[in-house]
Amino acid sequence: MKKVCVVISILAVMLVSGLSGSAWAEILPGEMGISVMGGGYGFDDENDLLDLGKTFTLGLGYNFTRNIGTELLFSYVHSDADVCCSDDDVYMYQGQLDLLYHFMPEGSFVPYLVAGVGGMMYDDDNIEPNEIDDTFQVNGGLGVKYFITPNFALRFDGRYYHGFEDSSNEYALRAGLEFQLGSTPEKREAEPCTDADNDGVCDDVDKCPDTVANVRVDSEGCQIKSEPYAVMEKSGETAQPVAVSDVPPPPPAPEMMEVVIYFDFDHTQVKSLFHKQLEKLADHMKAHPELNAAIEGHTDSLGAADYNMELSRKRAESVKQFMVENYGIEASRFEARPMGETQPAEPNNTAEGRRLNRRAITITIME
Missing domain, CATH: 3.30.1330.60 (OmpA-like domain)
Incomplete structure (x- = not known):
């Protein structure tokens, strides 16, 4: 729960600080975007097996309207597992399909809400069977896109993930870049x-x-x-x-x-x-x-x-x-x-x- 509060607090500060920004771009229907992000990935407080991890994310998005868009995200997560007397590397692969709702899409500072479905797969031989299972996940969160030019934006994103296989609660805070494709004057x-x-x-x-x-x-x-x-x-x-x-x-x-x-x-x-x-x-x-x-x-x-x-x-x-x-x-x-x-x-x-x-x-x- 503490991790949720940290994520929400950081994003709230970004939302408030960005309201005074001057606009350079806008969200337009029919445009696609590529996002590259990195950050931290936290696990349930009750999960004492995995430490705070690092995540790298690649996304492909599409805007149906100025406000509504969808995005396909693929993430690589690296963490350490506390096994016996040493820490062993644990590698995870996460995929998700999300729906985004953009606020103030006509400006450069664009907050958004997001929700989606996906799953997490674990790849490590050091973990005993049944200690950690692959799981189906739902997620929700909020973020902001700050456009520096009509085609290029800074992006900040915070998520909560719930896994159904083991009722896990996990959290991610990411920052990165987004590139709008096909944003021409024509x-x-x-x-x-x-x-x-x-x-x-x-x-x-x-x-x-x-x-x-x-x-x-x-x-x-x-x-x-x-x-x-x-x-x-x-x-x-x-x-x-x-x-x-x-x-x-x-x-x-x-x-x-x-x-x-x-x-x-x-x-x-x-x-x-x-x-x-x-x-x-x-x-x-x-x-x-x-x-x-x-x-x-x-x-x-x-x-x-x-x-x-x-x-x-x-x-x-x-x-x-x-x-x-x-x-x-x-x-x-x-x-x-x-x-x-x-x-x-x-x-x-x-x-x-x-x-x-x-x-x-x-x-x-x-x-």
């Missing part, structure tokens, strides 16, 4: 969704599905109220303007256009979801060669401020390069403006707010 890019009004908000969450083209919208797909409203109604296939007495006419404004696109965490790739909007911007600039465009790059607040400023510059440059290479707009007509995390569109204290802050804004301006 794979992390969100699957394309239906966006009928091309405002950058998917139809399944768009509360204003008939937004007029070329206006800035909020996270629910509705035109931002601080801007002059374009009031439209549907007539067949074409949106037609209607007169609304309580809506003032928009003031005269120079010919301009604004496009907002969003990025995956720690990435700069322009997603296919926003290609249509950028194509409209290109057509607009080709039709009005007197117009130039400013491209603002933004980030959420996770990570160091200097890193986020450089990331926002790369996002703005990525949009500029996309416009030049795909639509032939002269590079001299664009100005990249890195903003870092200094101008959030939404509060950064939620995952949704951080998603909306990972953006680039292109604005055409008169010159």
Whole structure:
């Protein structure tokens, strides 16, 4: 029982200390991971035959969803057996299939709960028959993964094992590394969704599905109220303007256009979801060669401020390069403006707010 308390105490300290960490990665469905860990393996207090052992573990995991994953672990355990007047080496082999539940999967610090089934096999000629038997085991525990990069994490794991053959109670505390396989920008890019009004908000969450083209919208797909409203109604296939007495006419404004696109965490790739909007911007600039465009790059607040400023510059440059290479707009007509995390569109204290802050804004301006 003392060993259980030690394991829980150490993991609790790691959980608390990691809550202040800044995020670099996230758990994503469909990704596989390889874990390499080492640590200590303790035996039942009533088992005076085996001493505290050393364990080496190799794991192969798969994420079904952001929260739920599975893992196959193989462990080698070495201990000493107190036989007669000397200590003899005892070698054990452990296999288990576990189910993991990840908390806060969108960040770098990912606590998890785990439970599974498996077994332990003993391999030693120095132990008398029936002193220690191979056994079927169930296990449970908790741990944390701390991502240093999107593909690489530190890992800490504590387990309790119950053996049915001899009603044994055993414990393991491990630390090691985890490598995420296939974590590329292309794979992390969100699957394309239906966006009928091309405002950058998917139809399944768009509360204003008939937004007029070329206006800035909020996270629910509705035109931002601080801007002059374009009031439209549907007539067949074409949106037609209607007169609304309580809506003032928009003031005269120079010919301009604004496009907002969003990025995956720690990435700069322009997603296919926003290609249509950028194509409209290109057509607009080709039709009005007197117009130039400013491209603002933004980030959420996770990570160091200097890193986020450089990331926002790369996002703005990525949009500029996309416009030049795909639509032939002269590079001299664009100005990249890195903003870092200094101008959030939404509060950064939620995952949704951080998603909306990972953006680039292109604005055409008169010159």
